[in-house]
Amino acid sequence: MGVYTCWRYRAFLIGGDYMNSINSNSLRARKARLARHVGSRGYTILRVLYWLGFGVTLTLLVSGGATIAYLLGAITLSVWMFATWYKRDLAILKPNGPAINERLSIDALALLPKHGSLTPRRLWQAYLDNWQSRFFTNRLLLPSDVIAELISDEETNLPAYLEKASAQASPTGTIEVGHIISALLRNTKAISDLCSRLNISDSDIESIQLWLDRIIEAQRAEKPYFGGIGRDWASGFTPTLQMFGVNISQAIQRHNAHFGALTTSPGVHALRSALTKGNGTVALIGGEGAGKTSHVYALAQSLLAEAHDPKLRHKQIIGLDASAIISSAQRQGELEHIVDTLLQEASHAGNIVLFLDNADLFLRDGNGTFDATHLLLPAAQSKSLQLVLAMTPRNLQELKARSPSFASSLTSVVIQEPEPKKVLEILQDTAIKLEHQQQTLITYRALTEARTLSERYMQDLTEPGRSIRVLEQALAYPDDGIITDRSVQQSIEETQGVKLTSVTEAESDTLINLEAKIHERMVNQTRAVEVVSNALRRSRAGVANPNRPMGSFLFLGPTGVGKTELAKALSAVYFGDEKQMIRLDMSEYQQAEDVHRLLSDGTTDSNSLIMSVRSQPYSVILLDEIEKAHTNILNLLLQLLDEGQLSDSSGKSASFRDCIIITTSNAGAQSIRSQVEQGKPLEEFEKPFIDELINSGQFKPELLNRYDEIVLFRPLNETELEQVVGLMIGDVNQTLSQQNISVALTPEATKKVVHLGYDPRLGARPMRRMIQQTIEDTIAKLILKKEVNPGDHVTLDEDDITAR
Amino acid sequence: MIALSLFQWWYGAGWKSAIRHGEKRIFDAYRLFSVPIILRTLFSPWRRVTTNPGPGVDGILRAVIDNTVSRLVGFLARFIVLVTSAFVISVASIVSLLEIVLWVFIPAGVIGLFLLAVIT
Numbered sequence: 001m002g003v004y005t006c007w008r009y010r011a012f013l014i015g016g017d018y019m020n021s022i023n024s025n026s027l028r029a030r031k032a033r034l035a036r037h038v039g040s041r042g043y044t045i046l047r048v049l050y051w052l053g054f055g056v057t058l059t060l061l062v063s064g065g066a067t068i069a070y071l072l073g074a075i076t077l078s079v080w081m082f083a084t085w086y087k088r089d090l091a092i093l094k095p096n097g098p099a100i101n102e103r104l105s106i107d108a109l110a111l112l113p114k115h116g117s118l119t120p121r122r123l124w125q126a127y128l129d130n131w132q133s134r135f136f137t138n139r140l141l142l143p144s145d146v147i148a149e150l151i152s153d154e155e156t157n158l159p160a161y162l163e164k165a166s167a168q169a170s171p172t173g174t175i176e177v178g179h180i181i182s183a184l185l186r187n188t189k190a191i192s193d194l195c196s197r198l199n200i201s202d203s204d205i206e207s208i209q210l211w212l213d214r215i216i217e218a219q220r221a222e223k224p225y226f227g228g229i230g231r232d233w234a235s236g237f238t239p240t241l242q243m244f245g246v247n248i249s250q251a252i253q254r255h256n257a258h259f260g261a262l263t264t265s266p267g268v269h270a271l272r273s274a275l276t277k278g279n280g281t282v283a284l285i286g287g288e289g290a291g292k293t294s295h296v297y298a299l300a301q302s303l304l305a306e307a308h309d310p311k312l313r314h315k316q317i318i319g320l321d322a323s324a325i326i327s328s329a330q331r332q333g334e335l336e337h338i339v340d341t342l343l344q345e346a347s348h349a350g351n352i353v354l355f356l357d358n359a360d361l362f363l364r365d366g367n368g369t370f371d372a373t374h375l376l377l378p379a380a381q382s383k384s385l386q387l388v389l390a391m392t393p394r395n396l397q398e399l400k401a402r403s404p405s406f407a408s409s410l411t412s413v414v415i416q417e418p419e420p421k422k423v424l425e426i427l428q429d430t431a432i433k434l435e436h437q438q439q440t441l442i443t444y445r446a447l448t449e450a451r452t453l454s455e456r457y458m459q460d461l462t463e464p465g466r467s468i469r470v471l472e473q474a475l476a477y478p479d480d481g482i483i484t485d486r487s488v489q490q491s492i493e494e495t496q497g498v499k500l501t502s503v504t505e506a507e508s509d510t511l512i513n514l515e516a517k518i519h520e521r522m523v524n525q526t527r528a529v530e531v532v533s534n535a536l537r538r539s540r541a542g543v544a545n546p547n548r549p550m551g552s553f554l555f556l557g558p559t560g561v562g563k564t565e566l567a568k569a570l571s572a573v574y575f576g577d578e579k580q581m582i583r584l585d586m587s588e589y590q591q592a593e594d595v596h597r598l599l600s601d602g603t604t605d606s607n608s609l610i611m612s613v614r615s616q617p618y619s620v621i622l623l624d625e626i627e628k629a630h631t632n633i634l635n636l637l638l639q640l641l642d643e644g645q646l647s648d649s650s651g652k653s654a655s656f657r658d659c660i661i662i663t664t665s666n667a668g669a670q671s672i673r674s675q676v677e678q679g680k681p682l683e684e685f686e687k688p689f690i691d692e693l694i695n696s697g698q699f700k701p702e703l704l705n706r707y708d709e710i711v712l713f714r715p716l717n718e719t720e721l722e723q724v725v726g727l728m729i730g731d732v733n734q735t736l737s738q739q740n741i742s743v744a745l746t747p748e749a750t751k752k753v754v755h756l757g758y759d760p761r762l763g764a765r766p767m768r769r770m771i772q773q774t775i776e777d778t779i780a781k782l783i784l785k786k787e788v789n790p791g792d793h794v795t796l797d798e799d800d801i802t803a804r
Numbered sequence: 805m806i807a808l809s810l811f812q813w814w815y816g817a818g819w820k821s822a823i824r825h826g827e828k829r830i831f832d833a834y835r836l837f838s839v840p841i842i843l844r845t846l847f848s849p850w851r852r853v854t855t856n857p858g859p860g861v862d863g864i865l866r867a868v869i870d871n872t873v874s875r876l877v878g879f880l881a882r883f884i885v886l887v888t889s890a891f892v893i894s895v896a897s898i899v900s901l902l903e904i905v906l907w908v909f910i911p912a913g914v915i916g917l918f919l920l921a922v923i924t
Contacts, residue, residue, distance in 0.1 A: 070920040233845065
């Protein structure tokens with residue numbers, strides 16, 4: 001405090017310029033340049049030299065070569081002095097006051113241009129090749145040369161930037177190159193505009209700065225003390241544990257693994273507390289991906305390094321490998337014997353905390369599992385063993401039902417899902433490890449994209465595991481050798497079957513001409529085609545609400561007017577295949593208990609709606625005859641339309657946010673038909689018709705209000721049915737093309753087919769049968785009689801059309 | 805300028821750093837040999853190898869002998885380490901003390917050795 005007061009007094013005397021200026025010729029700057037020149041390799045050479053020098057000097061002294069010995073001794077001592085100075089002062093260059101120049105790091109000072117005026121732009125250019133500068137430009141994919149042009153070249157502007165950089169470091173802490181780069185990026189208007197166009201926010205740059213600070217802190221952290229050579233001499237031998245367990249503490253010690261902020265997280269603190277205060281048997285509860293194993297590793301590191309509590313001091317965590325234990329047992333009872341021996345060894349050793357990852361494998365009988373509760377319970381009750389059992393909330397519930405006495409002996413520690421900001425930090429730490437393993441670069445946007453998309457598409461996992469999983473998967477899709485947000489999107493597209501990457505030219509063409517393409521497959525119903533096409537365009541352009549389905553529609557109208565056909569056409573034209581449609585006949589869901597069938601998690605029904613949408617998240621969902629479904633199912637539909645997700649019978653969410661939901665109903669079909677027959681346009685009676693549906697109790701207003709659009713389909717007239725026949729003939733020709741045969745109808749023949757099949761109650765539905773009877777049967781006979789051969793074109797006239 | 809800076813550091817912060825490094829050298833040696841743990845468990849059985857008393861006088865006698873031997877082995881191993889650590893800590897202390905005391909004379913020593921080389 002006294003020193004700091006002294007700095008303040010000095011600053012007061014010298015004035016503001018001293019505080020915010022940089023002097024590239026100051027003593028500190030020269031020391032920094034010298035330190036950079038020497039570097040760690042230079043220091044190693046100096047050490048070798050002075051040890052050799054001492055050795056040779058002594059040898060010469062003994063052998064009588066005094067003159068050379070004195071000279072060599074003087075040189076060696078000088079080298080030692082310089083090496084000591086380097087190690088203890090130059091290489092550290094601690095802050096020497098509150099002024100900017102006295103707080104700049106070695107790199108920040110050493111890279112300063114020695115001559116000429118110092119402007120913000122020159123500072124940027126000087127630091128361009130420094131790793132901290134590249135940390136920003138590479139992570140954000142910023143064009144360094146363009147940025148340089150945008151930064152002020154006025155010397156007078158520099159102090160303001162330096163002040164901002166100083167504010168980002170701790171009050172009297174070292175100002176790194178990264179702090180200055182961050183200040184330049186965040187406080188230049190033109191750069192902010194550029195970043196805005198590149199979708200980079202101020203908080204993104206700040207987040208990278210904090211990420212960089214954490215890396216620098218980890219690099220400079222002192223090696224922790226693990227207890228010395230006699231640490232384990234008072235503990236017992238553990239031969240069986242060595243055979244079936246993984247010594248996590250030893251692995252951490254050997255690889256000097258670093259779990260950063262996780263070692264001081266509330267989860268690890270709670271674990272430590274539970275191990276010392278309870279009976280020592282802890283259930284570590286968290287969903288899949290919550291980081292249970294990471295917490296235990298961080299605990300192991302904290303026990304090695306700190307271990308304030310005598311009950312945990314120098315304790316080692318050993319993870320048991322369930323599959324190794326189970327596969328090693330040859331005879332009946334052997335498994336029990338091995339587990340008993342392991343527990344006794346751990347208890348006797350006195351310095352072991354046993355960790356059962358995926359503890360469920362040890363807590364129930366089954367294929368690949370073993371129920372060891374009768375062995376674990378006495379150990380827990382006698383407090384002779386410290387044990388951590390990692391399990392999901394569901395596992396715990398099952399354990400409570402199966403073995404209440406053992407479950408009640410456990411002290412539960414629940415790992416809370418981290419906040420998004422914390423998830424990003426964990427992803428950043430993970431990215432460094434992945435980059436090291438894969439020799440690649442991961443951009444900042446890839447991390448944020450992994451977090452956002454994993455939340456949407458991997459809801460069965462918990463954070464941070466799901467974001468990490470997405471990031472790991474994205475490594476297989478490098479974009480120009482680096483992992484970008486596009487790589488993350490591509491991996492999600494591949495694994496989830498959804499569309500995320502930007503619209504290609506071909507797709508753009510399809511979207512713009514969607515109506516025309518759909519009309520190649522279906523006749524009229526222009527409004528219905530238009531609203532569905534608009535929904536798809538909104539979704540792909542990123543305009544639609546991402547937390548709801550891409551589009552939700554209720555198609556109302558008589559049978560055979562194209563409601564189902566539109567869903568099929570959409571599926572084929574845009575989603576690539578008619579099979580990309582999940583179709584449920586809601587007349588099969590008329591009972592209250594049918595809800596379970598719809599929401600099955602796959603254990604009882606693998607074809608449930610939930611399971612279908614999980615395997616095909618990007619699709620058209622067609623719910624036919626919705627009015628026949630049970631009220632409970634309609635209530636479920638409310639949630640689906642509102643939130644774009646449903647939970648299965650085991651509580652896991654399934655996303656419907658990449659689906660188009662089409663529900664159809666024949667309700668009020670008669671009314672539509674009669675209104676159309678009276679010549680009223682659909683738009684005119686649409687509203688009163690929907691009011692009538694609500695008033696008659698056929699649909700609840702809250703359900704109708706949740707649809708994006710309610711579309712009325714009008715009955716097809718004979719002219720439209722002729723077009724339908726034309727489309728169906730196209731289908732017939734598609735089939736016949738394999739035999740190189742084609743068929744066509746004269747206009748009169750078409751009219752006759754429509755006339756024969758026309759039924760105003762059934763719309764286009766009878767046409768398929770009529771085509772079969774009048775066209776397909778005729779052609780079949782002609783082929784069999786060899787009257788039509790490959791390469792022939794058959795034109796059928798009115799007389800050729802005869803119905804059975 | 806740089807040479808001056810070295811001497812400035814040598815007789816200022818450098819000397820303090822010599823004291824700090826000396827302390828650290830001794831402390832590191834002390835921690836390397838786990839001195840507190842070894843002192844606390846000096847007479848504990850070696851790696852907790854113990855025998856539970858069996859039936860009869862023979863069993864009890866065997867357990868007493870086994871456990872005594874285990875404690876003796878433990879004591880000997882720890883005692884050897886303690887003696888070694890005492891030696892290493894002593895050496896570290898002497899080196900540190902010498903460094904602190906001689907620190908101030910080292911620059912003079914360099915000059916002295918040069919002069920000696922010239923004279924002889």
